[in-house]
Amino acid sequence: MTKHCYKELPEGYEKIFEVDAKKTKTAVLMNVFALVLTIIMAAILILIVFKNNFHIVIGTDLLIIMLVLLVSLVLYMVLHELTHGILYKIMTKEKLKFGLTFSCAYCGVPNLYVDKKTALLALLAPFTVFSIVFLVPLIVFATTGNDLMSLFFILMFSIHFGGCIGDLYDTYLLLFKFKGEIYVKDDGAKQEFFQKNK
Numbered sequence: 272m273t274k275h276c277y278k279e280l281p282e283g284y285e286k287i288f289e290v291d292a293k294k295t296k297t298a299v300l301m302n303v304f305a306l307v308l309t310i311i312m313a314a315i316l317i318l319i320v321f322k323n324n325f326h327i328v329i330g331t332d333l334l335i336i337m338l339v340l341l342v343s344l345v346l347y348m349v350l351h352e353l354t355h356g357i358l359y360k361i362m363t364k365e366k367l368k369f370g371l372t373f374s375c376a377y378c379g380v381p382n383l384y385v386d387k388k389t390a391l392l393a394l395l396a397p398f399t400v401f402s403i404v405f406l407v408p409l410i411v412f413a414t415t416g417n418d419l420m421s422l423f424f425i426l427m428f429s430i431h432f433g434g435c436i437g438d439l440y441d442t443y444l445l446l447f448k449f450k451g452e453i454y455v456k457d458d459g460a461k462q463e464f465f466q467k468n469k
């Protein structure tokens with residue numbers, strides 16, 4: 272335990288909100304928004320990178336790239352959750368919980384109330400790290416005219432961007448919706464938010 276977290280909810284705090292990806296409605300909404308966000312991002316990037324001359328040959332090269340994409344996405348999912356985990360570990364020194372629901376992979380620190388700073392760092396770490404990891408090669412391949420590799424990184428970045436919807440939604444809540452001191456209990460699939468009583 273560190274000064275950034277408590278085993279018991281600090282006195283004077285009450286639960287104000289929860290986001291539970293194990294609830295069907297939340298899971299469906301999250302996935303629909305993730306898909307829409309992915310498609311919009313991919314469309315924007317394809318327009319920027321390829322302008323009017325998108326000429327990818329449908330053949331073995333494209334098939335190989337798509338297979339690499341599938342493997343990369345599985346690896347990405349694991350690394351994304353590990354990145355949440357690294358930040359949670361540094362900030363809390365507590366035991367982590369990793370898991371998979373029918374609709375998403377997750378990482379959390381169960382039965383622990385973490386402060387706003389810890390929650391924000393853990394939430395935003397994968398978004399920040401993997402945006403750089405995918406955008407830098409995209410820029411390199413786009414400027415050198417490698418269309419196939421550009422497409423690969425456009426798809427990786429767009430799926431990553433859409434897939435971060437849950438993290439970005441929680442971040443929005445913490446930064447703009449809930450004012451003052453907040454503690455978050457994150458068991459991975461479910462985040463509960465606690466605010467100090469007025």
Ligand SMILES: [Zn+2]
Nearest residue numbers: 351355397438
């Ligand atoms: Zn995440």
